[in-house]
Amino acid sequence: MNAQAAAAMAEAGPDVAGPDAMGSGITESGITVTGATVTYRDGHTALRDASFQIPTGTITALVGVNGAGKSTLFKAIMGFVRLARGDIRVLDMPVGAAMRRNLIAYVPQAEEVDWNFPVLVEDVVMMGRYGRMGMMRRPRAADREAVAAALARVDMTAFRKRQIGELSGGQKKRVFLARALAQDSRVILLDEPFTGVDVKTEDQIIRLLRALRDEGRVMLISTHNLGSVPAPCSSPLAPSPSF
Ligand SMILES: Nc1ncnc2c1ncn2[C@@H]1O[C@H](COP(=O)(O)OP(=O)(O)OP(=O)(O)O)[C@@H](O)[C@H]1O
Numbered sequence: 001m002n003a004q005a006a007a008a009m010a011e012a013g014p015d016v017a018g019p020d021a022m023g024s025g026i027t028e029s030g031i032t033v034t035g036a037t038v039t040y041r042d043g044h045t046a047l048r049d050a051s052f053q054i055p056t057g058t059i060t061a062l063v064g065v066n067g068a069g070k071s072t073l074f075k076a077i078m079g080f081v082r083l084a085r086g087d088i089r090v091l092d093m094p095v096g097a098a099m100r101r102n103l104i105a106y107v108p109q110a111e112e113v114d115w116n117f118p119v120l121v122e123d124v125v126m127m128g129r130y131g132r133m134g135m136m137r138r139p140r141a142a143d144r145e146a147v148a149a150a151l152a153r154v155d156m157t158a159f160r161k162r163q164i165g166e167l168s169g170g171q172k173k174r175v176f177l178a179r180a181l182a183q184d185s186r187v188i189l190l191d192e193p194f195t196g197v198d199v200k201t202e203d204q205i206i207r208l209l210r211a212l213r214d215e216g217r218v219m220l221i222s223t224h225n226l227g228s229v230p231a232p233c234s235s236p237l238a239p240s241p242s243f
Pocket residue numbers: 040041042044045046064065066067068069070071072073224
């Protein structure tokens with residue numbers, strides 16, 4: 001992404017790098033955003049008239065400079081901020097219903113979490129199962145199996161009894177990916193998944209995302225730097241006219 005494009009995105013909001021080249025051929029509606037506008041309480045409009053449609057079975061990069069509104073859009077897709085105008089559908093249902101049905105998983109940037117909080121890696125991954133447990137949050141055998149499988153899938157089984165705060169940035173990212181895997185959601189929102197990871201981890205994440213895509217899931221990757229998104233996820237660039 002050149003500086004001019006970045007500057008344009010600062011004014012126009014985040015951009016969407018086309019899902020078609022990465023698609024598995026499944027065309028069920030994944031995320032549909034129509035004229036979405038978010039205005040925060042201080043009057044600042046962080047997202048204006050955003051419109052795009054992403055089918056399931058795809059990986060899409062949401063590209064924009066700092067402050068372009070990527071996190072705001074993620075929050076809107078998860079129903080954490082209210083739309084002033086417009087509509088968002090996830091798997092053809094309102095976002096509230098999709099969240100209640102545990103259909104959306106979020107993989108945060110490492111920086112968002114308080115690492116001083118003493119919690120084991122396997123407990124972080126178990127959080128992905130909370131939506132399936134009752135009020136008591138007592139894990140069953142199926143939950144423990146899902147956690148073990150998720151940790152194995154990101155090659156973090158050996159770290160399961162470690163404190164999350166003791167891990168490297170790339171290892172933490174894999175743990176949060178495992179939490180999303182344990183949640184087994186159809187829609188996965190990933191915040192800067194390739195930033196600060198080494199080549200091996202990047203390759204591992206790409207292979208994982210491709211496998212999830214081929215299972216018919218829909219993935220939306222937020223990044224301020226298109227260059228940090230590996231080629232399979234960044235080409236071709238197909239900007240939404242509404243951005
Ligand atoms: N709670 C809030 N109240 C008021 N303004 C906010 C709030 N959250 C974000 N903003 C503003 O909305 C704009 C978009 O912020 P957002 O966090 O969505 O951007 P971003 O694209 O995710 O940025 P970054 O790449 O830096 O994470 C920014 O100008 C920010 O200051």
